[in-house]
Amino acid sequence: MQLLEAKKQFVQAWGALGSQWGINKTMAQIHALMMVSTEPLSTEEIMEELSISRGNANMNIRELTDWGLVTKVFKAGERRDYFVGEKEVWKIAKQVAKIRKTRELDPILKLLEQLKTVNAHIKNDELKHFQKMVNDVHKLAVNVDRLIESIFKAEESWFWDKILKIFTK
Amino acid sequence: MQLLEAKKQFVQAWGALGSQWGINKTMAQIHALMMVSTEPLSTEEIMEELSISRGNANMNIRELTDWGLVTKVFKAGERRDYFVGEKEVWKIAKQVAKIRKTRELDPILKLLEQLKTVNAHIKNDELKHFQKMVNDVHKLAVNVDRLIESIFKAEESWFWDKILKIFTK
DNA sequence: TATTGCTTTCAGTATTTTTTGAAAGTATAA
């Protein structure tokens, strides 16, 4: 396979994966483009490469910047903005985990804790079951939360080494 | 908080969480409804509870059945179909992981393996960088794959016990 | 200060996804 074709497929696949996980396709594609590019890219180049409008490119670059996956860089003599994507895959994974944890897991945890205070005059089966359910979900969420917290601190090879050793022992 | 209100919030939150992770909101809500319900539910009851159409209810119940999260049950004397949701949270998590791994992770792995065969006449930096990138992503994907495989086999408390021990040592 | 080159915004439009509801399908019972 040729490099150009391979890049195209990588960008496509990244976009599709994004969609399936609630991330804007274009945002994921721009990210993929930046991952495989050695040079900083301008908005113009991204528009060109993905056949998208200026507005679309701009908004998604900003979103990626907000996620901490893309940084603005200045090129000597050049007036226009250039952007580089984080290249370290483990850092990318950690960053995505961090953002999504804050935005999605934390609020759910908060709600579950509230729901644990649910009460009723008559202690019937429905109530008991609801309480158990919420408790179980909460336990799982807390564990996932802890796991993610640990990931933040961990160095990649150490992390996988430890994790996978558990299951082969 | 009262039980009815708590249930409503739980269903709402589950739906929102689903949306954010590429799962149809209604599907997630039906699932939540079934998680907290002690009794089997009919299509009628689900329609009523969530204010959705028959078609919508039917299609999403089927989807949940395909995911292995909901089972059809027969009520003695009753003609209509009733459904029960899997109640064990760990089983639900495993099942979701299994389905999404097959549908999403496996194809990505396959593509990454293909992309590793990329070649070019001139061995320039762009090529080298692409190869490294694909390799790194592939490594991560393989590790995630292994982790999920391990989850399938693991019993919940054992799993978390082992995992969390690593990080407190 | 005016011009130029570039960035940002956002109302309107297009696309994608989800939902509806009525008709067709199926199975049980009369």
Add this chain to the structure above:
DNA sequence: TTATACTTTCAAAAAATACTGAAAGCAATA
């Protein structure tokens, strides 16, 4: 066999989401 009770399907409608492009903003230089 026909009626009844229920389920499934799917074309069309609605809703949600993403994208465009032109106008407004901003900052560097002439």
